[in-house]
Amino acid sequence: xxxxxxxxxxxxxxxxxxxxxxxxxxxxxxxxxxxxxxxxxxxxxxxxxxxxxxxxxxxxxxxxxxxxxxxxxxxxxxxxxxxxxxxxxxxxxxxxxxxxxxxxxxxxxxxxxxxxxxxxxxxxxxxxxxxxxxxxxxxxxxxxxxxxxxxxxxxxxxxxxxxxxxxxxxxxxxxxxxxxxxxxxxxxxxxxxxxxxxxxxxxxxxxxxxxxxxxxxxxxxxxxxxxxxxxxxxxxxxxxxxxxxxxxxxxxxxxxxxxxxxxxxxxxxxxxxxxxxxxxxxxxxxxxxxxxxxxxxxxxxxxxxxxxxxxxxxxx
Ligand code: UDP
Numbered sequence: 521x522x523x524x525x526x527x528x529x530x531x532x533x534x535x536x537x538x539x540x541x542x543x544x545x546x547x548x549x550x551x552x553x554x555x556x557x558x559x560x561x562x563x564x565x566x567x568x569x570x571x572x573x574x575x576x577x578x579x580x581x582x583x584x585x586x587x588x589x590x591x592x593x594x595x596x597x598x599x600x601x602x603x604x605x606x607x608x609x610x611x612x613x614x615x616x617x618x619x620x621x622x623x624x625x626x627x628x629x630x631x632x633x634x635x636x637x638x639x640x641x642x643x644x645x646x647x648x649x650x651x652x653x654x655x656x657x658x659x660x661x662x663x664x665x666x667x668x669x670x671x672x673x674x675x676x677x678x679x680x681x682x683x684x685x686x687x688x689x690x691x692x693x694x695x696x697x698x699x700x701x702x703x704x705x706x707x708x709x710x711x712x713x714x715x716x717x718x719x720x721x722x723x724x725x726x727x728x729x730x731x732x733x734x735x736x737x738x739x740x741x742x743x744x745x746x747x748x749x750x751x752x753x754x755x756x757x758x759x760x761x762x763x764x765x766x767x768x769x770x771x772x773x774x775x776x777x778x779x780x781x782x783x784x785x786x787x788x789x790x791x792x793x794x795x796x797x798x799x800x801x802x803x804x805x806x807x808x809x810x811x812x813x814x815x816x817x818x819x820x821x822x823x824x825x826x827x828x829x830x831x832x833x834x835x836x
Contacts, residue, residue: 521570523547523588525630527578527621528595530557532700533635533693533737537592538562540741542570549584553577555609556597561700578617579609588628590748593621593673594635600663600789601706607665614669615676622680622688631687633748634677636755638694638796639667648763648797651692651755661791674755681753689747694759694798698737698818699825708732712770713826716779726788728767731795735760736818739811746807759798760811776819 524541528534529550534557538548547570550562554575565571576582578595596613597603603610618634625632641649642657657667674690681688697709704710715722735758743758764772770783803809 521545521547522590523549523586524590524592525549525551525584525588525624526592526594527551527582527617528557528593528635529573530554530559530561531594531598532561532698532702533696533740534594535561535700536698536737536741537594537744538565538571540745542568544745546570546590548572549574551576551578551582552595555606556602556702556705558702578620579612580620582620582624584624584628588624588630591621591625591628591630591632592635592748593618593632596635596669597666599705599707603666604662610665611669614666614673618673618676622676622686626680626684626686631689631748632677632680633689633691633744634673636674636690636692637666637670638692638757638759638798639663640671640674640692641796642667643791643793644795647795648761648799649757650799651757651802658791662789663791688753689750690755691744691747692755692757693740694735694757694796695732696735696737696740696759698822703826703829708766708769709734709822710826712773713777713823714830716773716777716781717823717827717830719779719781721782721784722770722774723786724766724770724783725786725792727785728770729765730788730792731763731765731797732769733760733763733797734769734815734818735811736813739813743803743807743809746809750807752806756803756806757798757800758803758809759800760815761797761800762815763795763797772815773819773823776816777823
């Protein structure tokens with residue numbers, strides 16, 4: 521039975537990945553400081569014998585006894601609001617945390633998979649974004665703490681691959697949505713769905729002309745699982761190429777929730793990327809992967825989940 525360590529295991533993606541690994545027959549050790557993760561995302565695994573939770577900040581040495589076959593490094597604040605509030609922690613988990621997670625993989629002879637990000641492309645001047653594009657990132661802007669930490673993490677991962685021969689993989693994750701996102705994490709899906717369900721104004725930043733492409737979480741996790749099994753070490757984009765403006769997206773959510781909410785414009789955050797769409801040619805070729813879930817279906821499931829959790833204090 522393969523043994524996997526998932527850092528950030530109680531976060532949105534980490535907890536879904538943990539579920540998938542358990543389904544694939546793995547034993548899973550989830551490691552999380554609970555800084556932005558939520559233990560409730562793992563509540564359903566309390567009686568699962570192949571699952572363990574370790575409360576630990578991975579910017580400190582990660583001690584795990586016994587063999588480990590995979591290290592999935594998913595720990596990081598991940599919403600713009602979180603990394604603006606936690607700039608040093610974001611830099612530390614992307615740098616020191618990645619170093620420790622790589623060190624664990626090296627010591628155990630484990631495969632390592634880094635959760636990287638479309639933010640590596642910054643405010644891209646190439647569209648759609650291919651893995652070969654080096655990006656347009658402002659290192660000293662407020663988002664730089666996340667973007668540069670992840671870019672450093674990729675550099676460190678390739679160095680461990682080239683120098684220490686660790687079997688590493690890098691996934692560049694594009695905007696993803698689904699159940700278990702924090703209601704108030706500030707990202708656009710929980711923000712719009714929460715506002716629409718409460719009948720509050722929906723806050724579109726700027727003119728809402730900026731674009732994003734949204735992938736449902738089950739599709740994303742499937743791509744990541746496939747990458748963990750593939751013999752491929754360069755970064756791979758995983759995301760859904762369906763691109764919408766943020767205004768169109770607000771309107772879709774309003775329609776799907778049947779909400780009467782108004783749409784109000786708020787200032788555009790500094791360095792907010794103007795357009796984003798993954799080129800998934802590589803994922804198709806190397807992993808035989810492409811997203812399957814239609815936006816409307818994914819949004820319906822997400823809205824249902826938010827509706828059920830709207831007044832749950834532990835979900836804020
Ligand atoms: N956004 C918005 N209203 C909100 C939250 C976000 O218009 O209440 C916009 C934001 O400016 C960005 C897009 O939605 O252009 C996606 O933002 P998110 O925070 O989800 O993630 P990003 O893709 O910027 O990392």
